[in-house]
Amino acid sequence: MLQLYDLFFVSSNPHKYKEAKKILDSFGIKLGFFKSELEEIQSNSLKDIAIHKVKNAFSKYKKPVIVEDDGIFINSLSGFPGPYSSYVFKTIGNKGILNLLTTKRQAKFVSIITYCDKKTIESFEGKIIGSIANSQKGNGWGYDPIFIPKNSNKTFAQIDDKNQISHRYKALKKFSNWYLHK
Ligand code: ITT
Numbered sequence: 001m002l003q004l005y006d007l008f009f010v011s012s013n014p015h016k017y018k019e020a021k022k023i024l025d026s027f028g029i030k031l032g033f034f035k036s037e038l039e040e041i042q043s044n045s046l047k048d049i050a051i052h053k054v055k056n057a058f059s060k061y062k063k064p065v066i067v068e069d070d071g072i073f074i075n076s077l078s079g080f081p082g083p084y085s086s087y088v089f090k091t092i093g094n095k096g097i098l099n100l101l102t103t104k105r106q107a108k109f110v111s112i113i114t115y116c117d118k119k120t121i122e123s124f125e126g127k128i129i130g131s132i133a134n135s136q137k138g139n140g141w142g143y144d145p146i147f148i149p150k151n152s153n154k155t156f157a158q159i160d161d162k163n164q165i166s167h168r169y170k171a172l173k174k175f176s177n178w179y180l181h182k
Helices: 014-026 046-061 085-091 093-100 167-181
Strands: 007-011 031-035 065-074 106-116 121-132 147-149
Touching: 007 014, 007 046, 014 031, 014 065, 014 167, 031 046, 046 065, 046 106, 046 121, 065 085, 065 167, 085 093, 106 167, 121 167
Parallel strands: 007 031, 007 065
Antiparallel strands: 065 106, 106 121, 121 147
């Protein structure tokens, strides 16, 4: 069973896995899933957080793994919540974010994908620029109902092609290029 997969996504968040699996399928890479809450350090750097998480994941499963750390960075809030996006989502949520904002609504979503096997650790970054909606729109997970990618008037929760444009897609595309040629 386990050998059906090339590598494993380790995360507490099945939504992230489902999207990552679809994206990697399109590049011919078979991604399995270990649902696990990994040790998360506090840091201003998504990459440092992801590297810590991936070492924890590899030592747990002893198989090639990837982890992902994401952050939504809001310009008018000096990049908040950034690396604290998970905690902020669990505490004040989308409603709390909307209450903090006035007219300036530019934001970006960033994904760091970090791979680890016996020999290597490598990180890949994907970014998408956009803005925060005036209210929640659509039924997506996480910040999807409030994030509008640039050149669209719909939120991530309302569009069909999220997996072809997202921060996750861009990071995984870079990862795939590297992985398939290593
Ligand atoms: P891990 O176990 O993999 O760490 P997590 O959900 O805590 O899962 P992150 O820390 O990477 O993951 O995510 C930061 C927050 O951003 C978290 O609340 C996610 O739900 C949210 N998020 C990440 N990617 C998203 C996306 O594509 N759309 C909506 N919300 C997203």
